[in-house]
Amino acid sequence: MTDKPGKLSAQALGLAALSTTNLRALPRLPRNPPLPNQASGPCSKGTTSPKRHCDFLAVPISQQQILAGEVGGFVCLRRLSSSPFSFYPPERTGTMSSFESVVVIDGKGHLLGRLASIVAKQLLNGQKIVIVRCEALNISGEFFRAKLKYHAYLRKMTRYNPTRGGPFHFRAPSRIFYKAVRGMIPHKTARGAAALERLKVFEGVPPPYDKKKKMVVPQALRVLRLQPGRKYCTVGRLSHEVGWKYQDVVARLEERRKAKGAAYYERKKVAARQLSDAKKNASVKEETAKALAAYGY
Numbered sequence: 001m002t003d004k005p006g007k008l009s010a011q012a013l014g015l016a017a018l019s020t021t022n023l024r025a026l027p028r029l030p031r032n033p034p035l036p037n038q039a040s041g042p043c044s045k046g047t048t049s050p051k052r053h054c055d056f057l058a059v060p061i062s063q064q065q066i067l068a069g070e071v072g073g074f075v076c077l078r079r080l081s082s083s084p085f086s087f088y089p090p091e092r093t094g095t096m097s098s099f100e101s102v103v104v105i106d107g108k109g110h111l112l113g114r115l116a117s118i119v120a121k122q123l124l125n126g127q128k129i130v131i132v133r134c135e136a137l138n139i140s141g142e143f144f145r146a147k148l149k150y151h152a153y154l155r156k157m158t159r160y161n162p163t164r165g166g167p168f169h170f171r172a173p174s175r176i177f178y179k180a181v182r183g184m185i186p187h188k189t190a191r192g193a194a195a196l197e198r199l200k201v202f203e204g205v206p207p208p209y210d211k212k213k214k215m216v217v218p219q220a221l222r223v224l225r226l227q228p229g230r231k232y233c234t235v236g237r238l239s240h241e242v243g244w245k246y247q248d249v250v251a252r253l254e255e256r257r258k259a260k261g262a263a264y265y266e267r268k269k270v271a272a273r274q275l276s277d278a279k280k281n282a283s284v285k286e287e288t289a290k291a292l293a294a295y296g297y
Contacts, residue, residue, distance in 0.1 A: 099125075099126060099127050099128075100127070100128075101128065102128045102129070102130055103122075103127060103128065103129050103130070103215055104130045104132060104209050104212050104213065104214050104215065105119070105129060105130065105131050105132070105214065105215050105216065105217060106132055106133055106205075106214040106215070106216060107131050107132060107133045107134050107136055107137045107177070108133045108136035108137075109136065109138060109216075109221055109222055109223065110137055110138065110216070110217060110220045110221060110222065111137075111138055111139070111140060111220050111221075111222050111225055111226075112137045112138065112139050112176075112177060112180060112235060113180065114217075114219060114220035114225065115131075115137070115177075115217055115220040116177060116180040116181045116184060117184055118217055118219060118220055119131070119181055119199065120181050120184035120185050120195075123181070123185065123195040123196065123198050123199055124185065124191070124192075124195045126198070127198065128198040128199075129198065129199055129200070130199075130200045130201075130202070130209060131174075131177060131199070131200070131201045131202070132202050132204065132205045132206075132209050132214065133202075133203070133204060133205060134173040134174040134176075134177050134201055134202065134203055134235065135173040135203050135204070135234065135235060135236030135239065135247070135250060136234060136235075136236060137173065137177060137234065137235040137236075138222045138232045138233070138234060138235070139232060139233050139234075139235060139238070140222075140226055140230065140231075140232050141231060141232065141233070142231040142232075142233065143231075143233035143237065143238070146233050146238055147238060147241055147242070150238060150242055151242070153169065154169050154242070171239050171242055171243040171244040172203065172239060172244055172246070173203055173235040173236055173239045173244070174201035174202055174203050175201075176235055176238075176239065177201055177235070178199070178201050181196075181199060182196060203236075203246070203250045204250045204253050204254050204257070205254070205257055210257055210261075236250075
């Protein structure tokens with residue numbers, strides 16, 4: 001907000017600490033004739049870079065020089081046509097980052113590479129992520145093509161002892177997804193290593209994540225990204241074909257989990273129905289209703 005001439009606020013009085021001599025000593029930008037709609041327009045918000053047809057001064061002011069003690073750093077000044085310097089405190093454009101404590105993502109129906117890229121970016125930003133049901137991730141293209149590509153990957157090894165130096169070819173779906181994310185992160189730096197520490201990957205839905213809310217990533221869902229009729233395959237089938245030995249174990253545990261979830265949902269529906277019936281049949285005495293109304297209920 002601009003202060004009216006003759007009425008100086010405490011923040012505007014803080015400019016008195018800068019003498020006229022100091023202002024003249026500062027480098028002035030070349031003055032261009034202002035446009036009609038820029039003669040009384042607002043100043044650039046919180047920026048030190050000049051705009052064309054405006055006369056700006058970027059003056060560094062410390063908190064001791066401002067009587068109000070609210071603004072520090074760079075303060076933008078502009079000379080208006082019919083008023084003295086007007087004071088524009090820099091606005092706080094940045095908002096506090098909002099992170100969930102842990103985001104649990106259900107991997108079923110997501111494309112492997114698209115989900116990995118989004119997860120990698122969020123990990124670098126500081127978000128903790130858990131991926132469950134990695135065996136249900138999808139890969140675009142027919143299964144035989146994906147199998148040929150994986151066998152070509154298996155042939156890549158070092159000339160010396162491969163069990164010592166790698167590369168290590170993981171067969172489990174969770175490790176395949178983990179390595180896809182690792183390839184999108186500078187994992188050899190401290191920042192990248194810290195980002196990978198925020199990622200957890202699982203086959204199936206082990207406890208305690210079976211009782212937590214799960215999310216999906218619309219930008220990586222196969223039904224939203226692949227055209228109808230396009231071929232695709234699952235990571236679980238590919239892993240089983242190349243040596244993963246726990247497909248049956250994970251499937252058995254998933255059936256057990258789904259049975260428990262269905263039983264819980266039935267109990268939840270019965271409890272909700274009983275609560276609804278109790279509210280309909282509830283009768284409150286007149287004296288009790290008046291007492292509750294007195295307290296705002």
